Amino acid sequence: MFNKSAKGNFLDEVRKQKALILISVPYFVYFLIFSYLPLWGLTMAFQNYKPQLSFFEQEWIGFTHFRNLFTDPDFYRVMRNTLGMSIINLVLSFVTAIAFALFLNELTGPFFKFKRVVQTISYMPHFLSWIIVCGLVSNALSMDGGIINELLLATGLVKNKIHFLGEASYFWWIVGFTNVWKSMGWNSIIYLAAITSIDPALYEAAAIDGYGRFGRMWHITLPGIKSTIIILLILNAGWILNAGFEVQYILGSNGLVLDVSETIDIFVLKRGFGRSGGFAFGTAAGMFKTVVSVIVLTLCNKIADWVGEEKLI
Amino acid sequence: MKSKRILTMLLVAVMIITVFSACGPVVTSPDTPAPTTAAKPKDGDTPAPGTDGDKLEPITFTMFVAGPGEAPPADNKIVQKIKEITGVTIDYEFLVGDMEQKVGIMIASGDYPDLIGAGQARGRFLNAGSFAALDDYLPNYPNLWKHYGDYMDRLRSVSNDGKVYILDIWSRQYWLNDGEDDFYEADYNGPAFWIQKDVLAWDGYTYPKTLDEFFDLLERYYEAHPTIDGQPTLPFEVHSQDWRSFCLKNAPQHLIGGRNEGDVVVDPDTLEVEIYQNKWYAKDYYKKLNEVYKKGLINPETFTRNYDQYLNVISNGRVLAMFDQQWNFQDGEFVLISEGKINRTYVPLGISYDGTPVPYNRVRNEGIIGGNGMGISIECKDVERALQFMDTLLEEDVHRLMYWGIEGEDYYVDANGRYRRTPEQKANFDNPDWRLANAGLVIGDQFPKLEGRYSNGNSTGAGTQPEERLENQFDYDKEFYQKYGYYTKSDFLPLMDHPGYPEVWSIFSTMEDDNIAKPIFDQITDLQNRYLPDVIMSTDFEAAWAEYAQRYESVDYPALEAEIERQIQMSLYE
Structure with a gap:
């Protein structure tokens, strides 16, 4: 009886939502075709894949590619680079975006109209493609009339021009600050939005209690956007293996910085497509990255739960 | 209410259909065999060459070219003429960025254009089975057969199963054997230490013969000319990006007198192969570069x-010299x-x-090498029509x-039947923008072409007509070459006889995927690109x-050397 009624309820429900279900069909089909069907290609990671053979003619070789991956010294190098640049990016972009939002929020009264101008200018670079940004960066850092070297020389800070893009120890920081330049304004928008939801009465109360500007920032604004910060931090930590691809590829493909510039994405591309017969190996490396990302994301989600914030998934 | 619901469902249905139809090509298997033409008569009938009216329905072939270039605009007058004659439009895609990756992605997706200018990526395409075999087609096309008939073995030697997949588009020369053929050779455009004419002129038209003399000259010129046109002078460039790192690595093989084999040196007598990036002649070269680097050159x-x-x-104009291919x-x-x-x-x-001038890669022409060209992909919509186009x-x-x-318009015929150009016509042709918009070289360069001389004795290319080269040479050049007693820039290098086997780098590029030499080659390439700078x-x-x-x-390069020795033995010309 219980079953029957449950079943009846379900069918009733379906009947009631017929139109809704039909509307969702295209999306279902879309994801099936573009997100789930390609997963089939992961089988390549377990094959001695040859593109001219059909699926049934492929030779299955188990975990050989994964074994080769984990014994490849280059793999540890690209993992180090990926994590290094990822952490620098994460920390830099968080600190700068939050600080920028806090300062922008303090532009009140006669300066209010500057706020809009500054905000617009600061998020413009977000819409430039990486190719353009990297062109700008390489021009700015060039020894051949680049603005940074000219400035350093003119102010007497250095005696000789610095070969920024050819020095391995600078590379991660160049990537980090390029990211900051490109995305700081855009990233700060969400914090500015969060700040607007803080009750203005709190600021008035704090002012009466004798807090200055920095005091109010520290004791009211920051705690007010704490949950936004934590959620974004966790969300971004899940993408720890995505250190980026374009900047490293465009600025870092010369022999001088290759050791520190290759990320796992570039590794997958180079081994997968750049070499004969590398499709399967590249697939295995890409699959490894995906699996790690899923695990990290799940963990972060759990952590969010523990610290008492809303779960994301 | 009801009508609204019907409308919704209709919308949904339309969306589903759209989604599915958009995905058509994704769902179909890429393993379908080479499509053949359904419309036109099959073998037996001799296909009508070119100009006949009945095959003129317009067709567009897509073409990928694994090399740099720019597609001509559609209103280019020659492109239009060719379209009138053949009915064919070519939709070009030239290589941008890294060749290996671009080609890898194309192969992985199985999404080929109709025609592929394989260039140096031919091995990847051949190993992936991307090309249609042309053995049975070629004899049906009179011009193509005349072009390739004698060279079928060399075309076949490139593939692993002995069929013709790639039509070599270079070096098929037509000579009249009237004693004047030598004047029609094109300018040398291969590897060498290339130096600005002004540097040599400044030094009193000297010819540096050793590395020491060469860099000494650069140093003296640099001291006298720290800037050129207001910008800092760059005495010596060493380009090293991606596959173009041959500019960085390939000089040592020539300094001891070798041809451009790529990453190995071949003993001309014993045909023994040696990897050289760790040998004395490489070390001496990099040591010299290190020395001049410290001097700021x-x-x-x-x-x-x-x-x-x-x-x-x-x-x-501020780079004085470099090692590169022109x-x-x-x-x-x-x-x-x-x-x-x-x-x-x-x-x-x-x-x-040792100071005796060496030929670098100025090698006497041996006709078609075999693999430096284009192929018709297995996805080509009409193989016969494409061959017909090339035949025309x-x-x-x-x-x-x-x-x-x-x-x-672009040239005139003088009283003796010679093709000539006015200085203005030549100036047009020398301007890359004009050429792209008004000339047909972009088409010709991608397909089989005549080299040498036409049956009426004129050169097959404007740039190699001897009297024009002499007369229309820039005054500067004429005077410059005369100081040396030369006729063109090619004369700066001695001419070498062909050693009788293809250049080793071309053997590399057609090697099978699972050849043991491949991973070793990848290892040394990585090593060199990373550490030599x-x-x-x-x-x-x-x-x-x-x-x-x-x-x-730590790399097993002797195995690589042994494998290449084996391959050279296999590909020796008779």
């Missing part, structure tokens, strides 16, 4: 410049010519260790359109070299 930024930036500094930097040189800075263009030097391009009249232009820039050369050489020892 090599700007450290040369290693971080990408290809566009490299061409840019060359087109500024076709690789010619886009920068074209800019110099169009700006009239002829003294900033380059000539090759046959520098060697080999007609002398059509060929003339592409390489000379239209009579009366460091070696050149090191403060302690001996230590940097020792570290590099030690890493080299």
Whole structure:
């Protein structure tokens, strides 16, 4: 009886939502075709894949590619680079975006109209493609009339021009600050939005209690956007293996910085497509990255739960 | 209410259909066999050459070219003429960025254009089975058969199963054997130490014969000319990006007198093969580079410049010299010519260790090599029509359109029946922008073409007509070459006999995927690209070299040498 009624309820429900279900069909089909069907290609990671053979003619070789991956010294190098640049990016972009939002929020009264101008200018670079940004960066850092070297020389800070893009120890920081330049304004928008939801009465109360500007920032604004910060931090930590691809590829493909510039994405591309017969190996490396990302994301989600914030998934 | 619901469902249905139809090509298997034409008669009938009316329905072939280039605009007059004659439009996609990756993605997706200009990526395409076999087709096309009939073995030698997949588009020369053929050879555009004419002229038209003399000259010129046109002079460039790192690595093989084999040196007598990037003649070269780097003759930024930036500094006219192949930097040189800075263009030097001029890659022509060309992909919508198109391009009249232009507009015929151009017509042709918009070379360069001379004795290309080369040579060039007693820039290098086997780098590029030499080759390539710039820039050369050489020892390169020896034996010309 219980079953029957449950079943009846379900069918009733379906009947009631017929139109809704039909509307969702295209999306279902879309994801099936573009997100789930390609997963089939992961089988390549377990094959001695040859593109001219059909699926049934492929030779299955188990975990050989994964074994080769984990014994490849280059793999540890690209993992180090990926994590290094990822952490620098994460920390830099968080600190700068939050600080920028806090300062922008303090532009009140006669300066209010500057706020809009500054905000617009600061998020413009977000819409430039990486190719353009990297062109700008390489021009700015060039020894051949680049603005940074000219400035350093003119102010007497250095005696000789610095070969920024050819020095391995600078590379991660160049990537980090390029990211900051490109995305700081855009990233700060969400914090500015969060700040607007803080009750203005709190600021008035704090002012009466004798807090200055920095005091109010520290004791009211920051705690007010704490949950936004934590959620974004966790969300971004899940993408720890995505250190980026374009900047490293465009600025870092010369022999001088290759050791520190290759990320796992570039590794997958180079081994997968750049070499004969590398499709399967590249697939295995890409699959490894995906699996790690899923695990990290799940963990972060759990952590969010523990610290008492809303779960994301 | 009801009608609203019906409307919703209709919408949904439309969306589903749209989604599915959009995905059509994704769902179909890429393994379908090579499509053949359904409409036209099959073998037995001789296909009508070119100009007949019945095969003229317009068709567009897509084409990928694994090399640099730019597609001509659709209103280019020659492109339009060719379209009138053949009904064919070619939709070009030239290589941008890294070749290996672009080709890898194309192969993985199985999404081929109709035609593929395989260039140096031919091995990847061949191994992936991307091309349709052409053995049975070729005899049906008179011009193509005349072009390739004698060279079928060389075309076949490139593939692993002995079929013809790639039509070599270069070096099929037609000579009249009237004793004048030598004057029609094209200018040398291969590897050498290329140096600005102005540097040699400044030094009193000298010819540096050794590395020491060469860099000494650069140093003296640099001291006297620290800037050129207001910008800092760059005495010696070492380009090292991606696959173009041959500019960094390939010089040592020539310094001991070898041809351009790529990563190995072949003993001319015993045909023994030697990897050389860890040998004395490589070490001496990099040591010299290190020495001149410390003197400031090599700007450290040369290693971080990408290809566009490299061409840019060359087109500024402030690079005095480099080791490179002329076709690789010619886009920068074209800019110099169009700006009239002829003294900033380059000539090759046959520098060697012992001071006797060596030929670099100036090798007497041996006809078609075999694999340097284009193929018809298995996805091609009409193989016969594509071959018909190429057959038509080999007609002398059509060929003339592409390489000379239209009579009366782009060239004229003088009283002796010789093709000539006015200085103005030549200036047009020398301007890359004009050429792209008004000339047909872009088409011709991608397909089989006539080289040498037409049946009426004229050259097959405007640039190689001897009297024009003499008369229309820039005054600067004429005077410059005369000082040396030369006729063209090619004369700076001695001419070498063909050693009788294809260049080793071309053997490499057609090797099968699972050949044991492949991973070893990848390893040494990585090693060289990564460490050689460091070696050149090191403060302690001996230590940097020792570290590099030690890493080299961890690679099993003798296995690679043995494999290449085997391959050379297999591909010796009869």
